[in-house]
Amino acid sequence: MIEYLFIIIGTVWVNNIVLSQFLGLCPFMGVSRKLETAIGMGLATVFVLTLSSITSYLIHTYLLHPYGLDYLRTISFILVIAGIVGFTELVVHKTSPLLHNVLGIYLPLITTNCAVLGVALLNVQKSNGFIESGLYGFGSAMGFTLILVLFAAMRERISASDVPEVFQGSAIAMITAGLMALAFMGFTGLIKT
Amino acid sequence: MMLVIEIITAIVVLVGIAAFFGLILGYASVRFKVEGDPITDQIDSLLPQTQCGQCSFAGCRPYAEAIAKGEIGINQCPPGGKATILALADLLDIEPEPLNEELAEGSDIATVAVIIEKDCIGCTLCIQACPVDAIVGSAKHMHTVIEAECTGCDLCLPPCPVDCIIMVPIKETPTSWKHPEPHHVVRGLQAIAVVVETKGGAQP
Numbered sequence: 001m002i003e004y005l006f007i008i009i010g011t012v013w014v015n016n017i018v019l020s021q022f023l024g025l026c027p028f029m030g031v032s033r034k035l036e037t038a039i040g041m042g043l044a045t046v047f048v049l050t051l052s053s054i055t056s057y058l059i060h061t062y063l064l065h066p067y068g069l070d071y072l073r074t075i076s077f078i079l080v081i082a083g084i085v086g087f088t089e090l091v092v093h094k095t096s097p098l099l100h101n102v103l104g105i106y107l108p109l110i111t112t113n114c115a116v117l118g119v120a121l122l123n124v125q126k127s128n129g130f131i132e133s134g135l136y137g138f139g140s141a142m143g144f145t146l147i148l149v150l151f152a153a154m155r156e157r158i159s160a161s162d163v164p165e166v167f168q169g170s171a172i173a174m175i176t177a178g179l180m181a182l183a184f185m186g187f188t189g190l191i192k193t
Numbered sequence: 194m195m196l197v198i199e200i201i202t203a204i205v206v207l208v209g210i211a212a213f214f215g216l217i218l219g220y221a222s223v224r225f226k227v228e229g230d231p232i233t234d235q236i237d238s239l240l241p242q243t244q245c246g247q248c249s250f251a252g253c254r255p256y257a258e259a260i261a262k263g264e265i266g267i268n269q270c271p272p273g274g275k276a277t278i279l280a281l282a283d284l285l286d287i288e289p290e291p292l293n294e295e296l297a298e299g300s301d302i303a304t305v306a307v308i309i310e311k312d313c314i315g316c317t318l319c320i321q322a323c324p325v326d327a328i329v330g331s332a333k334h335m336h337t338v339i340e341a342e343c344t345g346c347d348l349c350l351p352p353c354p355v356d357c358i359i360m361v362p363i364k365e366t367p368t369s370w371k372h373p374e375p376h377h378v379v380r381g382l383q384a385i386a387v388v389v390e391t392k393g394g395a396q397p
Binding site for chain 1 (some may be wrong): 197199202203206207209210211214215217218221222224226227367
């Protein structure tokens with residue numbers, strides 16, 4: 001039981017998908033301008049990443065590996081992710097228009113989030129089991145959301161503050177992201193992975 | 194021979210996965226079909242459909258879409274008044290807010306337009322302006338307002354060249370009188386009541 005907790009803590013803080021693995025950087029810079037959009041993107045990612053890491057585990061273990069088709073991993077995982085995102089979008093649109101309003105355009109955008117594919121591939125590389133894969137996906141997505149929300153909150157403050165002209169816009173955002181990554185290095189060694 | 198089998202397995206597996214997800218998506222798009230935006234439709238059905246444009250949108254439907262997107266508050270509709278705000282607040286599960294004061298202009302008291310008939314020159318300009326066709330009359334003949342249809346939207350006031358239209362408060366008659374609202378509604382109305390009191394209007 002305790003190792004499951006370690007997976008969550010490890011993926012959220014120690015090996016954060018954005019700040020120490022550098023995956024999913026485009027939504028990290030792209031949708032972090034407003035706090036609400038950041039939360040929406042985070043929620044959508046949690047949902048899709050958990051589901052897709054479980055499904056890609058099943059496809060890999062029961063379909064690709066037994067037939068010796070490991071080299072088809074990447075392309076079939078992309079297929080799986082695109083399928084799940086499309087399906088989720090349809091279901092959410094029908095069952096909960098309010099949630100669909102909140103997630104909006106971010107749901108289909110997740111298809112292009114490299115963190116989703118990255119986590120699926122990492123699961124195979126680490127030869128994680130079924131529950132571990134799900135937890136790894138969930139934890140990574142929680143880490144992604146945490147960073148995205150923190151970063152969006154900081155960017156909202158920065159945009160209202162007096163920034164020197166040369167640092168305005170993306171420059172200060174990059175510096176902030178770098179400082180955040182440095183700060184998160186403080187968690188290294190919290191858990192032996 | 195081995196290579197051919199391997200290639201065929203690869204193709205079959207990949208096509209299989211693609212076909213599987215294709216079938217699921219195809220089924221889902223039929224099973225979970227959504228006609229329009231249900232929230233927008235529900236909001237639209239609560240609006241008075243006067244298409245008067247006082248909310249700064251080009252009619253009730255665009256305003257409903259803007260509310261659904263969360264771009265604007267629910268307090269921009271003077272013809273709908275308190276009742277519409279309460280109904281929208283109930284639908285969207287948010288706190289009711291007082292009518293936008295810039296749009297309100299004392300419209301917390303229900304009013305109807307009345308044409309001072311001896312001054313009317315029969316120009317038909319107010320007939321064209323009325324969003325609910327509540328004004329009858331024809332060119333060079335006196336016009337009058339159908340009181341039951343008038344929503345009190347004030348749109349006929351600016352076009353009148355002789356300023357013969359006035360807004361009068363609706364008098365309470367035995368047919369229009371209502372029971373005072375029950376306490377739980379009154380509590381929801383508190384925010385609105387504050388505005389009414391500070392303006393010295395009638396008690397809700």
